[in-house]
Amino acid sequence: MRCVFVIAALLCMYSCKKNSNKSDLSDHFVQTKDVQLVNPKIETKSVIIDSSSSITALLDLDQAVIYYTTDGSEPDETSNKYTNSISISKPGKYTFKAFHLDFKPSDAIDVSFFNKGVDVRSIALETALNKQYPGKGQNTLVNGEKGTLNFRDGEWLGVTEPFIAIVEFDDVMYIESIDIGYLVNTDSWIFPIQDISIDFSEDGINYMPIGPIKKIEKQESNSTKLENINISVSKRLKKMKIKISNVTAIPKWHQGKGNPAWLFMDEWIFNTQKN
Amino acid sequence: MNRRKFLHKSICASAGVLTLPMYSGAYSFDYHKDLIIGHNSHQYKVDMNWGKLDANKVPVQDCHEIIQDSKGRIILLTNHVKNNIIIYDKSGKLIETWGTTYPGGHGLTLSTENGEDFLFITDYERHQVIKTTIDGKEVMTIEYPADTGKYKNKEEFKPTETTILENGDFYVADGYGNQFILHYNYKGELLNIFGGRGIENDQFLNAHGICLDARNQESPVLLVTAREQNQLKRFSLDGTYLSSIEVPGALICRPVIHKDEIYFAVLKSRGATQNNSGFLLIMNDKNEVISCPGATKPLYKNNSLAELYQTIKLFQHPHDVCIDEDDNMYVAQWNSGQTYPIKLIRV
CATH class of the missing domain: 2.60.120.260 (Galactose-binding domain-like)
Known part of the structure; x- marks a missing residue:
């Protein structure tokens, strides 16, 4: 019985390996996981706040999600999730970063707001x-x-x-x-x-x-x-x-x-x- | 599921569990997901290694343009004077190289005359257009058009592209020079000059690429990219301006027609904050953008196209594309770390 199992295991190792070799054939194609997102595109009304301003972050790619921080730290997936344009009434630094299940996260990009x-x-x-x-x-x-x-x-x-x-x-x-x-x-x-x-x-x-x-x-x-x-x-x-x-x-x-x-x-x- | 498949699956599963701690590295099922770029009908897998060669033996500088000859070979023009022309087969195997005298080798166009292939090379450093045989013998040289009075000296002539008509007439786009389009007959005699630098409809900022659009054989037209203006301009063969097609955000290099579509390398995204922000762009038979490999999905709202921009860091500065009979694409890049062309496989 033990012998049968060892043979079966070896067979499986060979067979699994063979399958994995098959997928290796596609290794010359770029893999999604090796590609980085571009940082979100940031648009602001004005970074000098007279009365108020606003900021929009965009990365128009299916399933990409943008997170942001307001303390200068680098965003991760526990940071604030960006959904809509943010209205700004006081000075500060906003840092954005895009994430995706399949791709590497983008670099962070920040924008600072100043009082007039x-x-x-x-x-x-x-x-x-x-x-x-x-x-x-x-x-x-x-x-x-x-x-x-x-x-x-x-x-x-x-x-x-x-x-x-x-x-x-x-x-x-x-x-x-x-x-x-x-x-x-x-x-x-x-x-x-x-x-x-x-x-x-x-x-x-x-x-x-x-x-x-x-x-x-x-x-x-x-x-x-x-x-x-x-x-x-x-x-x-x-x-x-x-x-x-x-x-x-x-x-x-x-x-x-x-x-x-x-x-x-x-x-x-x-x-x-x-x- | 047949018995063989069932046995295979169950044995693999149990052995996988038992051997996992020891062999998890060797036998883990790697997460493979081939990147697929592009939209709608035009999507591709990416082979970055297709044209890779030994840089000590066959170096490249900027890979400016890439075409396919009548034999199906893929011909690359680089401004590296050790080997300006590099000829591959479709699998990426090097066939031959030639050319050491094109320091500003930029535009490359095929002309097939009575079954024989010729190349038109534009060289913005030599300030010339050179016609060669397919193996590199120069048969005609076009100098700057002094007689037109539009040029003070040869340095103002920095041609970037050519396109050739069936009767042997050809057009030259002076995209890095004074922005004129020059029309010659097959002997190289100047017939017409139009365009010039400016922002009027019939003028250009960076008339970078030109091609004959004979998709409608009844009324062929010229397509000229105004790269800085993110526009593709249409002209009649006699140089009359017809219309412009806007491609917001996209610095399109030259138009390349394959079947019913127009393909472009896009050097950069206009508003990008990152370097290396290029992508590719494909228009359908109605000149609508249908796919942008490496960038945002093209979206029209009230007949106007939303600004396009790179979304993934894949391409650096694409400068030209070539499409083979299998609809696969070859991408040559400018200023991209002396990298070789990339092949895209249509899926």
Whole structure:
């Protein structure tokens, strides 16, 4: 009996293996489980919240499900399930990721919302606008409009040398921080900010530096993303002189190595304690 | 179920249980699910390894275009000057290579004349269109059309595609140059020039591909892709603009007609945030999009097509497709890590 069973087991192993070999024949076809979803397509009304905004996430593929978080963490299948457009009334970061029974999950994609900052009386540019990417002119950075990932959408100021401007407010006021929005699109030679320096003036004549500003990490690989740096100011002031420098030499890993990079900015948001 | 099948199943089942702890790795029933891409009548399995070759011996740079010759062989044009032309059989086996002088080899079109195959190659770095025999002997070269007054110098002429009529006339699309369509007779004498850069109906932004559409033999027309505009434009053979077909979101390369359908490689999804966002697109005999392998299902609402975009990370930058007599498709890709063509098997 034992002998019969061993033979049967061997036969089965052979036979099962044979079947599995048969399925191996299809191994030269791409397997669904090895393919990753594309990250959801995100659409927003505006990421600067005047009264309210909204966000829509899409991945039009049968049985794909989108999950999201609001605390900056990476979504998993226990996170909030996205069903309908989300209405937004306060600042925050929304992170989305798509899942599917058969495919690998997508990468996460996030979008940040900002409160509308305080109004600026004037902005005086000390450097000329680049003719190729002048955005909407002198006020592009303080017009309350953020850009999209399309760097030609008219909301982006593009420069290849340091950009300097003086911003003046109606009155002396307490500025808690400034948000500087910028774009990364390495395929188009658009890199992150290299340096920032900010001086402030309470009397509108004499300027002092606001103190050390954290460095932005260098770009080490190809990427396309919307970025923002929040810089603490915590000063009473009437004017600010802001100097933002582009990457002067593109790193070695990139085809444009050694050349100056483009710097694209869309908006400067000046936050008080109330906004 | 017959006795043999029953015995096989029950023995496998019991042995499977008994041997599971020890042999679970070797005998587990792997989860196999072949990826199927595309929609409606046009769906495919994907063989990424079809055209893979030894990169030390037969390298590729950008795989720009791919066609099938009269013998059924699959011919690839790459801008790698070690072997600009790579010829495969349909199983993906290398047959031969030739060509070392096409650094901007971009457009590849077959012309069969009295039973003999010729190739039209456009080279945007040589600023020329070159006609060769099927084994690489150059028989005609077209220079930039200086006499038209539309070009200041040869550098403005960066041809991307050709299409050939039955009488030997041919058209050249200057898709990386001044955006004109040039009509020549079989001797290479210029007969007409139309198009040009612009956003009017009869102009182009990136007139990347052109083909003769003789599906209606009574009234053949020209199809020209305006890639940046996500449009396919129809012209009469004398260069009169007829109509445009919108393909929102899709940067279509060249139209390829096979049977009643038009096939396109789509270089990128217009609104994509990721790199490598290409896919494929197929139109039916009414020029409606019916399938988008690798992208969203085409949906028309009030006669307008919803924006198309890549949904799975499969293709990088598809640049051309070729469809064989079995309706299988071969995909050549630009800027995709020196990868070789992919074969899609129609299911």
